[in-house]
Structures are given as C-alpha cells and as structure tokens.
Amino acid sequence: MKNILLAVTGGIAAYKAIDLTSKLTQANYNVRVMLTDNAQEFVQPLAFQAISRNVVYTNTFKEENPEQIQHVALGDWADAIVIAPATANIIAKLSVGMADDMVTSTLLATETPKFIAPAMNVHMYENARTQHNISILKGDGYEFIEPGDGYLACGYVAKGRMEEPLQIVARLNEYFNSSSQGATSESTTPTSSTFKGQHALVTAGPTMEELDPVRYLSNRSSGKIGYALAETLRDRGAQVTLVSGPTSLPDPEGVEVIRIESAQEMFEAVKQRYENVDIVFKAAAVSDYTPTEMLPHKLKKQEGELSVTFKRTPDILKYLGEHKSHQYLVGFAAETRDIERYAQDKLERKNADVIIANNVGDRSIGFSSDNNDYTMYFKDQSSVALGKKPKVELAQLIVDELETRWK
Known part of the structure; x- marks a missing residue:
C-alpha cells in the first residue's frame, strides 16, 4: 500500500x-x-479525518508525536505528495522556498515526489507571474496536473478548475505503475506486458440520438471505465485509440481520441479502424434505437399523447464478432437481472472472447458511480468475479486478467 500526503490549500475547490x-x-x-x-475557512479537518482514518495536520507547532519533528517525518513517510487544490498563493510561496506553515514547511523539508493540481481564476492562472512560478517549480521537479476548462466559482467559463479527483487518482496510478512499484498491493503492472506494441481500441461513454435540435435519446453512461481502460492499456505500452461518446472527461494523454455523438458515428469510426487493431474493448453504452427522422425544428408541445417511431441502430459488437480475423474482442453487458445467463448468451451470439457483466439495477455502482462490480465471462466457460471496487482499479484488474489469457 502506497502512502499519499495530501496538502489542501485555501480555495473553493477545497471541497473537492x-x-x-x-x-x-x-x-x-x-x-x-x-x-x-x-x-480551513472552506473545509474542516474532521471531514478528512473521518474518511482517511488518520490524524489531520494543521499546525507546524502541534507535534502529535514528541519523538518526531512532524513536518519532516510526514515528508519521509509519504511515497508521493499531492497539493490539491493548489492556489496561486501556495504556488508563489513554494517557488521562492517559503516555509511559514505546516504545508510549506513539509514540502521544503522533503525530496518526496510532488504533484500540484492548480485551481484558481483563469486570469490568475494565466498571469505572467503565476506562469513564471509554475515554470520554476517544474524546473525543481514538481509534477503539474493541469486544471480543466469549465464553470469557475467567479462566474467565468474557462481554464482553472481543479482536475477531477478520479483523474488525479489515475495520474498517481500511472506514476507508480511506470515506476514499476504498483499502485496497490493487489494490482501491479507486469514488467513485460502482453500489450506492449499492440494496437488497442476502446469505446466509451453514451451515444446521443437526436430527435430535434433540442431533444435527444441517450443514457447515464459516464465513460469512466472506458477512459480508465484506455489509460491502463497506454501504461502497458499499447497504442490506444479511444472512440468516445459525449462525456465530461478530459482526453487522456498519449491516447488518440475520436469524439462522436451518435451510434452510427461510433459504428463508422470503429469499423474504419477495426482491421488494424489487435484488441477491442467495447465499453460504450450504445443506444439500441434512434428516431427514424431528425426533425429540422423544435417539436412543439401539443394536446394529447405523442408517438415517436424508432429504428434499430447498428449492432457494433455483433458486426465486430462477425468480421474478426485476428482481433480479440472484449464486450460489456449492463444488465438488471439474470446477469450470468444474459452474459453467457451475449458471449455466444456476438462471437466475443470475453463479456464483462455488471448489474446496473444497483444504483450504488455502474454508470455515474466511481465504483462497479464486474464479472468476466470467457469463451472457455470460465469466469472471474472482480468484486466491487473503484473503476480505476477495476480497469487494472481487467487488463491484469487478460495479460495471462490473451494470445
């Protein structure tokens, strides 16, 4: 188990x-x-203590253990330090080597790898002085987790949002994996991966089927497992193409990302690339139906009931199963009942090599949740239950399982 020291500074993103x-x-x-x-003007120590089940440190002069100098011992204890959110103020302090509180004193007294996740107003972030301070810290070996674009507390819609927690976790997983240390005691990256040099294609997220310029048919898929798989495969040395429906997730670094909206667009993007890939993870939740016509103007409200006619969308997994030559095909099955029976049936009907099934009727997992509970069903009639875990960890376990089975 790796030790993470999280330093929280005074911005509204402290709640994240x-x-x-x-x-x-x-x-x-x-x-x-x-x-x-x-x-502490934004968040209280008790919240972090309850979740981490560890003491929260707020005062350089409050020594919890008289046998140690706390701000030195903490830096020695950590395998990595994350500053999130990192304000313009803390970045400025660190760039000149100040040590006037618990956070700055600890960071100055350690050689542990440090990750900074900035969060601030866009003009503060783009200010020449802030960028100068960032460049100094990069030169000193600090790793920066770039802020995203979006709605800021000040009202701007621009760059400055702290990166999402799930993506920060993924970045740490990547760091520990690339260091050949492993992000957890249960999941480690093989020194020589089966996926190295292979071309992997991953589909992720929902599709959007338009009815008129305002309305569309879609689903609750967040795309998180597909993106986590793409990053895991990239970390194993694969060349990765991610075909993604509409999501709020940032493009993974080092991955070719194809953004689409409709099921037809996803089908065309996958079909165009299928011949040149070695393994496919079809994790997207593709709409089974689309309106027979897209109305040119907004459908106006009227008295009585409304009937809309739908037609089938392309069955992408079926097409891939029918046309595969050398490709290894991994499908997903989101079910609400009879999970094993439907997964086994899909495995055979779609000519897949693996079906990864989960129960989307359980609202505590799946779709918008950061967790899921998968079972992998293989062609040889064997199965592996991965259990309920965060999706970033499940992606590692899925790829781990295929390291020993694929090829």
Whole structure:
C-alpha cells in the first residue's frame, strides 16, 4: 500500500479534496492530510479525518508525536505528495522556498515526489507571474496536473478548475505503475506486458440520438471505465485509440481520441479502424434505437399523447464478432437481472472472447458511480468475479486478467 500526503490549500475547490481523499482510500492508498489555515475557512479537518482514518495536520507547532519533528517525518513517510487544490498563493510561496506553515514547511523539508493540481481564476492562472512560478517549480521537479476548462466559482467559463479527483487518482496510478512499484498491493503492472506494441481500441461513454435540435435519446453512461481502460492499456505500452461518446472527461494523454455523438458515428469510426487493431474493448453504452427522422425544428408541445417511431441502430459488437480475423474482442453487458445467463448468451451470439457483466439495477455502482462490480465471462466457460471496487482499479484488474489469457 502506497502512502499519499495530501496538502489542501485555501480555495473553493477545497471541497473537492474531500472527494479526492475518498477516491484515494478506495483505490487502496493510505492517506494523510494537511490543511492550511485558509483551507480551513472552506473545509474542516474532521471531514478528512473521518474518511482517511488518520490524524489531520494543521499546525507546524502541534507535534502529535514528541519523538518526531512532524513536518519532516510526514515528508519521509509519504511515497508521493499531492497539493490539491493548489492556489496561486501556495504556488508563489513554494517557488521562492517559503516555509511559514505546516504545508510549506513539509514540502521544503522533503525530496518526496510532488504533484500540484492548480485551481484558481483563469486570469490568475494565466498571469505572467503565476506562469513564471509554475515554470520554476517544474524546473525543481514538481509534477503539474493541469486544471480543466469549465464553470469557475467567479462566474467565468474557462481554464482553472481543479482536475477531477478520479483523474488525479489515475495520474498517481500511472506514476507508480511506470515506476514499476504498483499502485496497490493487489494490482501491479507486469514488467513485460502482453500489450506492449499492440494496437488497442476502446469505446466509451453514451451515444446521443437526436430527435430535434433540442431533444435527444441517450443514457447515464459516464465513460469512466472506458477512459480508465484506455489509460491502463497506454501504461502497458499499447497504442490506444479511444472512440468516445459525449462525456465530461478530459482526453487522456498519449491516447488518440475520436469524439462522436451518435451510434452510427461510433459504428463508422470503429469499423474504419477495426482491421488494424489487435484488441477491442467495447465499453460504450450504445443506444439500441434512434428516431427514424431528425426533425429540422423544435417539436412543439401539443394536446394529447405523442408517438415517436424508432429504428434499430447498428449492432457494433455483433458486426465486430462477425468480421474478426485476428482481433480479440472484449464486450460489456449492463444488465438488471439474470446477469450470468444474459452474459453467457451475449458471449455466444456476438462471437466475443470475453463479456464483462455488471448489474446496473444497483444504483450504488455502474454508470455515474466511481465504483462497479464486474464479472468476466470467457469463451472457455470460465469466469472471474472482480468484486466491487473503484473503476480505476477495476480497469487494472481487467487488463491484469487478460495479460495471462490473451494470445
């Protein structure tokens, strides 16, 4: 189990650090948290203590253990330190080597790898002084987890949002995996991966079937497992193409991303690339039906009931099964009952090599959740239950399982 020291500073995004603490503990990291005085104006130590089940550090002069100098011991204890959110103020302090509180004192007294997730107003972030400070810290070896674009607390829609907790966890997983240390005690990256040099194609997210310029048919898929798979495969040395429906997730670094909307567009994108790929993970939740026509203008409200005619969309997994030559085909089955029976049936009908099934009737997992509970069903009639875990960890376990089976 790896040790993560999380430093939380005083921005409105501090509330996301509570979620980050939860995501890290779910991913089997041991987490300790430090809060600046300004951070405590937004969040309280008790929330982090309850989630991490560790003491929260707020005061350089409050020594929890008289046998240690706390701000030195914490840096030695950690395998990585994450500053999230990192304000313009903390970035400026670190760039000149200040040590006037628990966070800055700890960071100055350690050589542990450090990751900074900035969060601030777009003009503060783009300010020449902030960018100068960032460049200094990069030169000093700090790793930056770039902020995303979106709605900011100040009202702007621009760059400056702290990266989502799930993506920060994925970045740490990537770091530990690339260091050949492993992100958890249960899941480690093989030194020589079966996927190295192979071309993997992953589909992810929902599709959007338009009825008129305002309305569309879609589903609750978040795309999280598909994106986690794409990043895991990339980390194993594969060349990865991700065909994604509409999601709020950022494009994974080092992955070719094809953005689509409709089932037909996804079908065309996959079909065009299928001949040149070695393995396919069809994790997208593709609409089975689409309106027979897309109305050119908004459908106006009228008295009585409304009937809409739908037609079938292309069955992408079936097409891939019918046309595969050398490809290894991994499908997904989101069911609400008779999970095993439907998964086994789909495995045979679609000529897949693996079907990964889960119960989407359980609202605590699947779709918008960060967790899921998968069972893998193989052509040889064997099955592997992966259990309920965070999706970033499940992606690792899925690829781990295929390391010994594929080829």
